[in-house]
Amino acid sequence: MDPHLLRTFVVVADHRSFSAAARQLGYTQSAVSQHIAALESDLGVPLLHRRPVAPTEAGERLLEHAGPILLRLDAARLDVRQTATPPAGxxxxxxxxxxxxxxxxxxxxxxxxxxxxxxxxxxxxxxxxxxxxxxxxxxxxxxxxxxxxxxxxxxxxxxxxxxxxxxxEQPLAVLLPERHPLARRAGFSLDDLLDAGWIDADDVAAPLPELRAAARSDGPRASIRYDGTDLAALVALVAAGHGLVVLPASAVPTGADVTLVPLTAPRLVHxxxxxxxxxxxxxxxxxxxxxxxxxx
Known part of the structure; x- marks a missing residue:
């Protein structure tokens, strides 16, 4: 599988457009079409619907592999180059x-x-x-x-x-609004909180899929998603009652209208x-x- 063809496929699938992909890649639209046709010929399956442009089932499967493959290629190129020219300045x-x-x-x-x-x-x-x-x-x-x-x-x-x-490495705690009915508990098992509302903030707090994987049941379900990296904004959402999150105790600033209760089970660390x-x-x-x- 030619990585150049694979990169072209990823860009077309991302933009849902051959012409937009051509502009980003600096190719002609005809060259992009040829790349996709060559990749489909190599794999023996259609990868993109043409009108409208969207991945086929096989194309969706290839996209799952494409990111890690291309990342490994870039990482290998960097690792080899650094043996001769370490970064400086x-x-x-x-x-x-x-x-x-x-x-x-x-x-x-x-x-x-x-x-x-x-x-x-x-x-x-x-x-x-x-x-x-x-x-x-x-x-x-x-x-x-x-x-x-x-x-x-x-x-x-x-x-x-x-x-x-x-x-x-630090222990974890559940962050709740200060006036939450459970805020005075000495500790929580994750299974105690399955019916609570949670905030899905996987770039800041403990990712909910990892908590679900560690729980003995289906684990917590999100009631709201926070797609950001600002800890203060996430704490404000918790303080306003939009849901709970799991964080290391040291991460929460003092003075916020929230409280932390230790997470006692499952045994996890930050x-x-x-x-x-x-x-x-x-x-x-x-x-x-x-x-x-x-x-x-």
């Missing part, structure tokens, strides 16, 4: 909302004192976006967080890079991990070592 760092803490700020301060001319860009984004950005070289380092059983690795996109280095390259160079290695060495 500019430094991109990605972090998920709950991983972008004083730990990163303190480490950056130490490294910038040693390299005062260093051009640093820090971007906060969702978990999978940060992992993908690290895999493709957008970020030299990435801090990611997630909710897992104590002995399990974080579930992130497969970028072909080494596993993350654990840098922090973990922060550092993604670092095999051959980052002196600046990247120094920042990585400073992040791992921080205590806060």
């Amino acid at each position: 500019r430094l991109g760092v990605g972090a998920t909302p709950l991983a972008a803490t004083g730990r990163l700020a303190g480490a950056l301060a130490a490294v910038r004192r040693a390299w005062p001319g260093l051009d640093v860009t820090v971007r906060v984004d969702g978990r999978q976006a940060v992992a993908a950005g690290f895999g493709t070289g957008e970020y030299a380092l990435a801090l990611v967080d997630g909710v897992v059983a104590p002995s399990d690795p974080l579930r992130l996109l497969d970028t072909g890079t080494p596993g993350g280095v654990p840098v922090a 973990r922060t991990e550092l993604l670092r390259p095999r051959n980052g160079g002196s600046v990247v290695d120094a920042l990585a070592d400073a992040i791992v060495g921080q205590t806060g």
Whole structure:
């Protein structure tokens, strides 16, 4: 399967248009049509309906594979290039909302004192976006967080890079409005809260699919979705009574009209991990070592 043809297919499927895909890719519309025809011939099945443009059932199945395949190819290209030319001068760092803490700020301060001319860009984004950005070289380092059983690795996109280095682990709690009827409980099993309303905020709070996987029943169901990375906005939604979320206790600012009750079962933890390259160079290695060495 030619990766160039696969990339063209993904762009056409995303735009639902051959002409729009051609403009984005810098090809003629005829070339895009030829790419799709060649890919369909290779696989022996139609991948796109033409009028209107939309993936067929086989095309939907291919899209499920395409993202990880293309990401692995980009990650492999980056990994090979870095063996000869470690990045220098500019430094991109990605972090998920709950991983972008004083730990990163303190480490950056130490490294910038040693390299005062260093051009640093820090971007906060969702978990999978940060992992993908690290895999493709957008970020030299990435801090990611997630909710897992104590002995399990974080579930992130497969970028072909080494596993993350654990840098922090904390217990979890359920965030409720301060006047919630259950706010004075000493602790919760997740199964105690199956009928509660939940906020689906998988780029900030514990993702509901992971909580459902860990629960003994069908697990919590969302009553509202928060598609963002601003922790303060999420806390405000909880305070206003729109639903509950699971967070590490240290993440919630003081003074908010919310309360945290420890999550006692299932046994889960909030973990922060550092993604670092095999051959980052002196600046990247120094920042990585400073992040791992921080205590806060």
